[in-house]
Amino acid sequence: MMPNLATGFYRSDFLNLWGLLFCFVLQSFKLLGFLDVKNIPCARDSILYGSLGSLVMGLGHFLATSRVRRSCDVAVGSYICTMLGYWFYCRYNLAQQRIRQRMLKEGMKNRMLFEGSYLDPEKKQTGSERNDS
Numbered sequence: 001m002m003p004n005l006a007t008g009f010y011r012s013d014f015l016n017l018w019g020l021l022f023c024f025v026l027q028s029f030k031l032l033g034f035l036d037v038k039n040i041p042c043a044r045d046s047i048l049y050g051s052l053g054s055l056v057m058g059l060g061h062f063l064a065t066s067r068v069r070r071s072c073d074v075a076v077g078s079y080i081c082t083m084l085g086y087w088f089y090c091r092y093n094l095a096q097q098r099i100r101q102r103m104l105k106e107g108m109k110n111r112m113l114f115e116g117s118y119l120d121p122e123k124k125q126t127g128s129e130r131n132d133s
Contacts, residue, residue, distance in 0.1 A: 042090035050083030 037043045058075025062068065114120050 041094055046083045046087040049086045050079045053082030054079035
């Protein structure tokens, strides 16, 4: 394999570098040295979507205006907005999912408790059964 004359890197070296970066993003890392992002729900996705949003908005603003400082300001602002927006969206969906799980768990417990009894909502009582009891 011939190295690229402009950079001196082999193509496989470049792909290995991207592979290492991708593996780093998939693994757990600590934010500010003590917050483990893997254990906090929605934190990893919020950080990734925020950084992607800031890259797109900052680069787009720079390509449209060619103003470096303003583009950096737009990138930081869009990072904060995208990260917080996705954080609240994800946490809201997580809370809804937990409520549905709790309701399903209670329903399963009640079904086991009332199954076969006269309180069973699925048991259809006929007129003759009502007279017997």
